[in-house]
Amino acid sequence: MNQHLQNILDILQQIESISDDQKALINKSLKDADKELVILAFKLDRTEKVKRTTAILLEETIEELEQKRKAIEETNTALTKSLNELKAAQAQLIQSEKMASLGELTAGIAHEIQNPLNFVNNFSEVNVELIAELKEELEAGNLEDIKAIADDIAINEEKILQHGKRADAIVKGMLQHSRSSNGQKELTDINVLCDEYLRLAFHGIRAKDNSFNADFKTEFDASLPEINIVPQDIGRVLLNLINNAFYAVAEKQRNLSDLDSNYEPTVIFSTKSLGESIEVSVKDNANGIPEEIKNKIFQPFFTTKPTGEGTGLGLSLAYDIVKAHGGEIKIETKENEGTTFIIQLPI
Ligand SMILES: Nc1ncnc2c1ncn2[C@@H]1O[C@H](COP(=O)(O)OP(=O)(O)OP(=O)(O)O)[C@@H](O)[C@H]1O
Ligand SMILES: [Mg+2]
Numbered sequence: 001m002n003q004h005l006q007n008i009l010d011i012l013q014q015i016e017s018i019s020d021d022q023k024a025l026i027n028k029s030l031k032d033a034d035k036e037l038v039i040l041a042f043k044l045d046r047t048e049k050v051k052r053t054t055a056i057l058l059e060e061t062i063e064e065l066e067q068k069r070k071a072i073e074e075t076n077t078a079l080t081k082s083l084n085e086l087k088a089a090q091a092q093l094i095q096s097e098k099m100a101s102l103g104e105l106t107a108g109i110a111h112e113i114q115n116p117l118n119f120v121n122n123f124s125e126v127n128v129e130l131i132a133e134l135k136e137e138l139e140a141g142n143l144e145d146i147k148a149i150a151d152d153i154a155i156n157e158e159k160i161l162q163h164g165k166r167a168d169a170i171v172k173g174m175l176q177h178s179r180s181s182n183g184q185k186e187l188t189d190i191n192v193l194c195d196e197y198l199r200l201a202f203h204g205i206r207a208k209d210n211s212f213n214a215d216f217k218t219e220f221d222a223s224l225p226e227i228n229i230v231p232q233d234i235g236r237v238l239l240n241l242i243n244n245a246f247y248a249v250a251e252k253q254r255n256l257s258d259l260d261s262n263y264e265p266t267v268i269f270s271t272k273s274l275g276e277s278i279e280v281s282v283k284d285n286a287n288g289i290p291e292e293i294k295n296k297i298f299q300p301f302f303t304t305k306p307t308g309e310g311t312g313l314g315l316s317l318a319y320d321i322v323k324a325h326g327g328e329i330k331i332e333t334k335e336n337e338g339t340t341f342i343i344q345l346p347i
Contacts, residue, residue, distance in 0.1 A: 001034045090300070093311060108204030112170050116163035123156040123163075130156070185228045190271055190278060190345075191220040197235055198269050201242040205250075214249050219270035224278055227347050233321045234345075240314035241282040241341045242267070247305070248286030248339065277327070277347055283340040288333040298329075 001009075009030050013023060130153050137145045198216060205212050249265035256263050265285065272279040289297060296302045298319045303312030315329075322329050327345040 001031070002037055005030050005034050005037075094313060094317065096311075106204070108200035108202065108207065109170060111203035111207055112200060113167050116166040116170075119163040120160050120167070123160045127153050127156050127160075183230055185230055187226045188229050188231045188234070189224075189226050190229075190234075190280060191222075191224055193231060193235060194218070194220065194238060194269055194271060194280060197238045198242055201239055201246065205243070205246050209250075212246070212250050213253075214246055214265040214267060216267045216269065219268060221271045221273050224271050224273050225347055227278060227345060229325055229345065230321075234325070237318040237321050237343065238280070238282075240318050241343075242269070244314065244341075245282050245284035245286070245339070249284050252286045274344070277344045279342060279344050281340050281342045283338065285338040288335045288337055288339050289331065290335065294331070294333065297331075 009027060012018060012026050018026070130149050134146060134149045134153070137149060195218065198218065202214075202216060245267045249267060253263060253265050268281075268283040270281050270283070272281075293302075293304070298315050299312075300316040301312040302316075303310040305312075319329055322343055322345070325345055327343060330342045330344070331339065332342070333339040
């Protein structure tokens with residue numbers, strides 16, 4: 001029994017005025033109190049133990065959490081690093097896509113320059129002969145003939161100049177395409193831009209693949225006002241739409257058996273004035289875009305071309321460029337009948 005309780009019991013036992021019954025009662029009460037005290041002490045001890053184990057567990061949990069936090073931090077750093085690397089890779093891909101489109105243009109440009117160059121060479125040769133004749137007539141003193149020959153030379157010179165200027169314009173256009181766009185908007189005649197890129201793209205494909213054969217038509221709205229655009233950027237959009245269209249019709253033709261040889265691959269390029277805006281559309285009669293990929297074609301890197309043939313960046317870049325001009329790109333497509341890409345640009 002608890003020592004203090006025992007002392008109280010001893011003192012009470014000695015008091016004679018307390019009856020034996022009362023003493024027995026007191027004895028019992030004190031023993032009960034002692035029991036309760038023992039139980040309480042036991043409980044307290046147990047609580048103390050639980051407290052200590054809990055503290056240890058808590059410490060362990062905190063340590064574990066700290067380790068997890070560190071792991072998350074490391075993962076985060078690694079993720080940020082990969083994200084930066086991805087961004088750098090994407091920027092590089094965009095640059096190489098641009099270079100690739102310049103490559104596609106090169107063959108077309110060579111073809112385009114060849115034409116005026118032929119004119120310049122031919123007319124120069126003719127003029128050399130005419131000048132020799134002129135000298136002969138000078139000696140003979142035939143004034144009439146001299147005048148006629150001089151007139152011919154003048155006409156030829158004009159043609160030489162005209163074709164020289166054409167070649168000059170083509171080279172300037174090429175330089176403009178290769179220059180990284182400075183984002184400067186310029187008043188541009190969309191019809192001229194469309195015509196130039198269409199011919200460059202067409203001859204570019206022809207030069208790469210001489211079995212390629214497609215008809216292209218232009219329906220240009222002559223009343224189109226000049227609009228403020230970044231010509232290199234819109235040029236890239238047009239180039240991609242034209243290349244996509246020619247690719248699609250060529251692909252359809254390749255896949256058709258000779259039995260269906262009445263298929264005529266055709267691409268129609270048209271412009272239209274809508275008052276507040278202008279519309280450029282590229283229409284092909286290929287197979288159309290299947291419903292299940294229609295909402296994917298503007299995603300960067302989405303392509304159905306064989307590996308190595310397309311980056312899948314064409315339409316995603318086109319979308320960004322048109323958006324940056326405050327415009328819109330729409331698609332109308334019908335399976336087996338063809339696709340029309342429509343660009344609307346505000347005036
Ligand atoms: N006129 C079209 N007819 C049918 N499918 C098209 C047409 N234009 C685009 N597509 C589909 O959209 C996809 C994405 O086009 P996008 O121009 O973005 O990339 P790409 O042409 O595949 O590659 P890149 O432009 O780098 O050569 C194409 O792979 C093709 O499946
Ligand atoms: Mg493309």
